[in-house]
Amino acid sequence: MKGLPSFKHGVHPPENKDITSGIPSRRFPFPKEVILPLSQHIGTPAKALVKPGDRVERGDVIAEAAGFISSTVHATAAGTVKAIELWPHPNGSMAPSIRIAVDPTSSQMRRSRIVPRWQDVPEEQLSKEIAKAGIVGLGGAAFPSHVKLCPPKDQPVEVLLINGCECEPYLTSDHRVMLEQPEKVYDGIRIALRALGITRCVIGIEANKPDAIEMMRKTKPDDLDATVQPLTVKYPQGAEKMLIKAVMGHEVPSGSLPSAVGAMVQNVATAANVAAVFETGHPLIERIITVTGRGIRKPGNWKIPFGTKLRDVIEHCGGLTEDAQEIVFGGPMMGQGQANLDIPILKATGGILILTKDECKRQDIMPCIRCGKCLEACPVFLNPQLMGALAKAERYEEMVEEANLNDCMLCGSCSFVCPSNIPLSQWFVMSKSQLRKLAS
Amino acid sequence: MTRSFDTGGAPHLPPQTTVAAVMLQVLLALVPGVLAYTWFFGPGMLIQIILAVVFALLFEALMLRWRGWPLKPFINDYSAVVTAVLFALCIPPLAPWWISCIAMLFAIVFAKHLYGGLGQNVFNPAMVGYVVVLISFPQVMTAWLPPLALADYSPGLMDSLATIFTGQIPVAGGWDAATQATPLDTLKTGVDAGRMVPEIRSAPIFGDYGGLGWEWIANWFALGGIFLLYKRTINWHVPVAVIGSVVLLSLPFWLADPDSNPFPLQHIFSGALVLAAFFIATDPVSGCVSNRGRLIFGAGVGITTLIIRRWGGYPDGVAFAVLLMNMAAPLIDRYTRPRMYGE
Numbered sequence: 112m113k114g115l116p117s118f119k120h121g122v123h124p125p126e127n128k129d130i131t132s133g134i135p136s137r138r139f140p141f142p143k144e145v146i147l148p149l150s151q152h153i154g155t156p157a158k159a160l161v162k163p164g165d166r167v168e169r170g171d172v173i174a175e176a177a178g179f180i181s182s183t184v185h186a187t188a189a190g191t192v193k194a195i196e197l198w199p200h201p202n203g204s205m206a207p208s209i210r211i212a213v214d215p216t217s218s219q220m221r222r223s224r225i226v227p228r229w230q231d232v233p234e235e236q237l238s239k240e241i242a243k244a245g246i247v248g249l250g251g252a253a254f255p256s257h258v259k260l261c262p263p264k265d266q267p268v269e270v271l272l273i274n275g276c277e278c279e280p281y282l283t284s285d286h287r288v289m290l291e292q293p294e295k296v297y298d299g300i301r302i303a304l305r306a307l308g309i310t311r312c313v314i315g316i317e318a319n320k321p322d323a324i325e326m327m328r329k330t331k332p333d334d335l336d337a338t339v340q341p342l343t344v345k346y347p348q349g350a351e352k353m354l355i356k357a358v359m360g361h362e363v364p365s366g367s368l369p370s371a372v373g374a375m376v377q378n379v380a381t382a383a384n385v386a387a388v389f390e391t392g393h394p395l396i397e398r399i400i401t402v403t404g405r406g407i408r409k410p411g412n413w414k415i416p417f418g419t420k421l422r423d424v425i426e427h428c429g430g431l432t433e434d435a436q437e438i439v440f441g442g443p444m445m446g447q448g449q450a451n452l453d454i455p456i457l458k459a460t461g462g463i464l465i466l467t468k469d470e471c472k473r474q475d476i477m478p479c480i481r482c483g484k485c486l487e488a489c490p491v492f493l494n495p496q497l498m499g500a501l502a503k504a505e506r507y508e509e510m511v512e513e514a515n516l517n518d519c520m521l522c523g524s525c526s527f528v529c530p531s532n533i534p535l536s537q538w539f540v541m542s543k544s545q546l547r548k549l550a551s
Numbered sequence: 552m553t554r555s556f557d558t559g560g561a562p563h564l565p566p567q568t569t570v571a572a573v574m575l576q577v578l579l580a581l582v583p584g585v586l587a588y589t590w591f592f593g594p595g596m597l598i599q600i601i602l603a604v605v606f607a608l609l610f611e612a613l614m615l616r617w618r619g620w621p622l623k624p625f626i627n628d629y630s631a632v633v634t635a636v637l638f639a640l641c642i643p644p645l646a647p648w649w650i651s652c653i654a655m656l657f658a659i660v661f662a663k664h665l666y667g668g669l670g671q672n673v674f675n676p677a678m679v680g681y682v683v684v685l686i687s688f689p690q691v692m693t694a695w696l697p698p699l700a701l702a703d704y705s706p707g708l709m710d711s712l713a714t715i716f717t718g719q720i721p722v723a724g725g726w727d728a729a730t731q732a733t734p735l736d737t738l739k740t741g742v743d744a745g746r747m748v749p750e751i752r753s754a755p756i757f758g759d760y761g762g763l764g765w766e767w768i769a770n771w772f773a774l775g776g777i778f779l780l781y782k783r784t785i786n787w788h789v790p791v792a793v794i795g796s797v798v799l800l801s802l803p804f805w806l807a808d809p810d811s812n813p814f815p816l817q818h819i820f821s822g823a824l825v826l827a828a829f830f831i832a833t834d835p836v837s838g839c840v841s842n843r844g845r846l847i848f849g850a851g852v853g854i855t856t857l858i859i860r861r862w863g864g865y866p867d868g869v870a871f872a873v874l875l876m877n878m879a880a881p882l883i884d885r886y887t888r889p890r891m892y893g894e
Contacts, residue, residue, distance in 0.1 A: 537560030
């Protein structure tokens with residue numbers, strides 16, 4: 112593992128991926144109802160096109176993108192629209208959502224569509240097709256993919272980086288995508304390369320997934336200018352800026368997009384879903400999700416339709432153990448703790464993590480002893496210790512001006528290494544939202 | 552299913568380490584040095600450690616109570632214990648019991664809690680306590696017995712206890728007869744009197760590099776320090792900067808005039824320099840937070856120590872050097888902001 116490319120700083124949380132990494136993904140049964148929030152992505156919420164009482168088939172558009180940075184929402188199961196109402200959202204708010212009662216008699220076949228071969232679609236048209244399919248980045252941020260495929264004209268992209276790092280502990284959904292759908296990933300790569308008008312691609316995979324590395328190498332088409340690059344196992348290797356540093360050796364200038372150094376990063380699961388659009392006409396309505404942690408009785412990897420309620424997922428996975436303590440959407444480093452079992456699975460939900468008391472053992476919060484461990488952990492070389500002191504004093508503007516809060520990606524490395532257990536990254540989340548409030 | 556779940560923010564994993572674990576590791580690393588100390592100077596040191604720890608915890612508890620802070624988790628974070636042990640290692644093993652009491656009063660109450668408690672102190676509490684008693688009670692603070700190998704009188708456990716609590720020493724001629732100047736003291740008064748360093752060093756109180764016994768204690772403290780480096784409890788920057796700056800700065804003086812300047816290794820293995828390099832100047836709270844800052848901080852400690860030893864009024868100057876650099880630490884931090892990714 113020594114000598115593999117990586118980035119400076121970072122942390123080594125316990126991986127715990129062996130709980131689910133060997134379990135092939137299976138189809139999840141359709142629930143009784145699905146809840147589809149209009150906002151499952153970064154950008155403007157979509158605009159609902161259906162009304163209560165409408166019959167929808169699986170894969171139908173039910174809400175259209177409102178503007179360029181927005182994303183289309185599709186029905187993830189056939190049924191009847193029950194309501195368009197406020198519903199608990201994983202981000203903690205009540206958000207407008209379309210509630211569909213799933214038709215138990217439906218075969219859940221998709222409406223047949225005429226699918227164009229991606230090779231025949233003009234380059235500039237590809238991103239529109241991807242937008243129509245509601246594809247967003249499945250690595251966690253859920254940024255609309257078609258936007259990324261149209262980089263600024265003055266910053267041409269030269270290399271497509273495919274992100275198979277999956278650096279969050281516990282999660283194995285990307286791992287399963289690489290093992291189960293490598294051809295789809297490569298088709299997705301070809302489509303993205305065609306849309307960007309480039310030929311070069313590097314697939315970065317952390318070295319803790321040797322089977323995925325081998326599978327991607329074995330299935331690599333000979334005519335494709337792609338390299339499978341094993342990377343050091345270190346969190347947050349899968350963060351865009353860290354991956355670019357590891358693979359290309361460049362740092363993305365502060366405040367710039369990856370295209371500033373000629374790169375575009377796409378997650379493996381996103382690539383596989385892009386391919387599906389052109390193969391089957393299948394929009395983004397489901398994905399592989401890891402349900403894991405020692406607090407769930409039957410962990411596994413599942414193809415779950417979006418909108419399925421957390422409650423249904425837990426029930427189907429054997430229920431919670433007695434000592435289950437925390438439910439997290441996403442990985443343990445950046446995911447969001449959930450209290451309401453009625454929240455739906457979203458496009459960006461790569462994992463559902465149920466931690467027991469022992470796994471998330473909370474410690475006393477002590478004062479900062481200025482040990483500097485957070486400075487050595489921060490992958491973007493900030494001073495979390497200083498930022499924490501400023502956050503505590505509610506001096507938010509200074510956090511931006513003096514301590515570069517805007518460059519913080521909220522990866523949680525600082526909190527993880529803090530011997531005083533100071534919730535630094537929580538404070539930074541809060542500070543960022545306070546600043547947004549002040550700005551508006 | 553009616554259950555409630557924690558919704559704390561990310562990350563959701565327990566932290567890698569705790570303050571108490573860090574402090575315990577420091578205490579563990581001090582064990583070899585403390586044992587060596589006892590070997591060369593008798594059990595008085597162990598009594599001083601116990602006394603200082605008791606007083607430190609007492610004042611810590613009182614202050615926590617007074618400030619309305621919970622006793623747990625603060626009383627068992629071991630930070631006061633570390634302060635106490637580091638202080639006890641700096642004082643003469645047979646110093647009277649009230650020395651610890653006064654020193655811990657200033658260390659815990661004034662230097663620590665009146666500045667805001669754990670993590671808020673500007674100055675290293677152990678060094679504040681030490682300097683207060685050093686300046687206030689110079690006579691008892693310089694009453695060092697020679698190492699057991701050179702002494703006519705070697706106090707056992709009971710004798711040491713009696714001396715510490717009564718102030719009486721069962722030696723004909725009393726304290727004046729029992730005590731002897733430390734190697735650094737001998738050196739300083741010798742050089743000031745115009746004698747040559749090689750000639751001074753021929754006295755039996757000196758060993759191969761530093762003082763007899765002292766140099767071995769320093770070795771064992773260095774071993775503990777290397778353990779802390781290995782465990783990544785401390786970084787190499789401060790110890791290397793302290794020791795490196797002392798070597799680099801004393802080398803030209805020694806080369807130019809070996810008769811009136813001790814050679815660099817003698818500086819390293821004398822007094823509290825090794826202890827300071829690994830255990831005192833590495834105190835995170837009162838030091839610098841970035842590694843570049845720590846290099847400057849450590850070099851400052853080394854250089855100031857040398858200046859005090861060479862030109863100052865005290866034979867050793869480590870405590871003053873640490874406190875002076877504590878004052879400079881925030882400024883150093885300000886000018887050693889790490890470069891940001893993509894900057």
